Amino acid sequence: MAHDSAWSPGKRFGFLFLALYLLFNIVPDGLAFIPVVGELFTAGWLALWAALMPVLGNAALGIEAPIEVFQAGSGDMTWNYVVQLWFVITAAVGAGVWTAVGRGRTDHAKLSAWLRIAVRYSLALAMFAYGLAKWSGNQFQPPDPMRLSETYGDSSPMGLAWTFLGFSPAYCWFMGLAEVLAGALLMRRRTATLGGLVAGGVMANVVMINLCFDVPVKLYSSLLLLMAVVVVAPDARRLLAVLVWNQPAPAADLSAPVLGRGLRVVRVIAKALFLLMIPATFLLQSQGGEMRAMASRGPLYGLWEVESFSLDGTVRVHDPDDALRWRQLFVGEFPYAIVRPMKGEIQAFGFASDLEAKTITLSERGQPPVHVLRFEQPAPDVLELTGKVGQGTVAVRLHRVDLEHTELMSRGFHWVNERPYNR
Incomplete structure (x- = not known):
């Protein structure tokens, strides 16, 4: 300058x-x-x-x-x-x-x-x-x-x-x-x-x-x-x-x-x-x-897709405009979980599980209200939840989504490509 x-x-x-x-x-x-x-x-x-x-x-x-x-x-x-x-x-x-x-x-x-x-x-x-x-x-x-x-x-x-x-x-x-x-x-x-x-x-x-x-x-x-x-x-x-x-x-x-x-x-x-x-x-x-590095993947870690969902005893069908029906539940490595409804914004919760009592706890930002749900696993990749969430009682059946073998995560690196692999 x-x-x-x-x-x-x-x-x-x-x-x-x-x-x-x-x-x-x-x-x-x-x-x-x-x-x-x-x-x-x-x-x-x-x-x-x-x-x-x-x-x-x-x-x-x-x-x-x-x-x-x-x-x-x-x-x-x-x-x-x-x-x-x-x-x-x-x-x-x-x-x-x-x-x-x-x-x-x-x-x-x-x-x-x-x-x-x-x-x-x-x-x-x-x-x-x-x-x-x-x-x-x-x-x-x-x-x-x-x-x-x-x-x-x-x-x-x-x-x-x-x-x-x-x-x-x-x-x-x-x-x-x-x-x-x-x-x-x-x-x-x-x-x-x-x-x-x-x-x-x-x-x-x-x-x-x-x-x-x-x-x-x-x-x-x-x-x-x-x-x-x-x-x-x-x-x-x-x-x-x-x-x-x-x-x-x-x-x-x-x-x-x-x-x-x-x-x-x-x-x-x-x-x-x-x-x-x-x-x-x-x-x-x-x-x-x-x-x-200390974050742990518990037995419920991963993405769970909702197969069936009922609220207060009423089955809610797979309707993309239903803001009350769950579409997915994600359990993360850290103590948190995310519920994605069929329509609207996702909901983030604090997450804790008790494998002996077979309960999971969802807390809103670590503060009340706290939702305690019982869970069963008829199979390793199947999860059933029942209990009160908010003012209603839910019964949810979910299956684990395998995303580790998707094209993106499994394709890997190749020095030799005979033709473009662009999907």
Whole structure:
């Protein structure tokens, strides 16, 4: 970003706007990564924006509905967009004031160098987090029987993408390797530009997946792509000279910024915290992987298709418009079960079984009401349930669906294909 010639006011404004906007995002994200401190900061950060939303969201932007501020697994909630808008507005005002006050300045070369350092370390941390999430299996999982029983039309665009990506553990490892490699390269000045290029390629693909498959991480992934561009930008002319114009390019200045004693101490502390965050992130991701490894498949695990269903003694026939009749019951590895009715939304329950008493317990989100059903298994792949669910008494007969031998799960890999096997 820095050049020998003086910067025009427009260039100084543009740089300061970009710097402020990035720092508004980088600083909170960085603090949230710190163990223990991150939890306290995140709680305070959410509380702050929850208090500001009625003014900055509802009143200022004319949004009538209440704006909820909480973490729901989506980074594209209304409050996220409101926050980013105010980051843009504040950055523009701050850059304008800074440019006007500093009319005598010729450039912001030193600040540009420091911004690049902050951006590349923040981007590196995100790359490590996403890469380790893929290696531990936390981000994508192979399709379970519930997913395999759905038609393409039943799945959401995000569900379709997650099934595709999770189907192949080898591909998840490959994606994770690219992200970890980008993070490692970004940590050193000599390889930072290459790290930015790798991160840019990875994040361009991620952004397109998020946009094209409606994955609610559009804002954050776009921010990471912008950060990769910022890392590469100082070497853009040199890269174009070599790769496009076929001309020699001068060597880059890789010297560290000249620092006073105080800033040297700050740099050492910041670097130490960053290096501690990497193993901390790895441990957090590993814990999620260990939880899945500990998950057990009980004797009732799997997908069960309903053969017959009666409610309060009345047999309910196989009617696709019947919202009361069950179509499927899925018992997962973790203590949960899912009931899919013939019509309408699926119902998720906490699940427990007592094999000696021959009962299963379905609890709604771990809280009352609790439904206790007796079960019988006339055959290993047949299940009969009786008992009260809600205000009614049900009697259900189900059979286990064999999905491990479906075409998708049994086809495998072939080096030699005499003709396309596309079904």
